[in-house]
Amino acid sequence: xxxxxxxxxxxxxxxxxxxxxxxxxxxxxxxxxxxxxxxxxxxxxxxxxxxxxxxxxxxxxxxxxxxxxxx
Numbered sequence: 001x002x003x004x005x006x007x008x009x010x011x012x013x014x015x016x017x018x019x020x021x022x023x024x025x026x027x028x029x030x031x032x033x034x035x036x037x038x039x040x041x042x043x044x045x046x047x048x049x050x051x052x053x054x055x056x057x058x059x060x061x062x063x064x065x066x067x068x069x070x071x
Contacts, residue, residue, distance in 0.1 A: 006036040015042055 038045035
């Protein structure tokens, strides 16, 4: 089975730690597995979360309007 990179509570730092704490507060102190995977790469987590929220809201076209910010 392939190993999937995740972020644990002990190893999170910076932006990952802030996102982790916010996620834990939303889920009653538990960090769901999908959040552990997405927090490994915050650049992937933002569009993935937007796509999930758009599909949950019944607006699948909204997710594809996201554009990355210029660095």
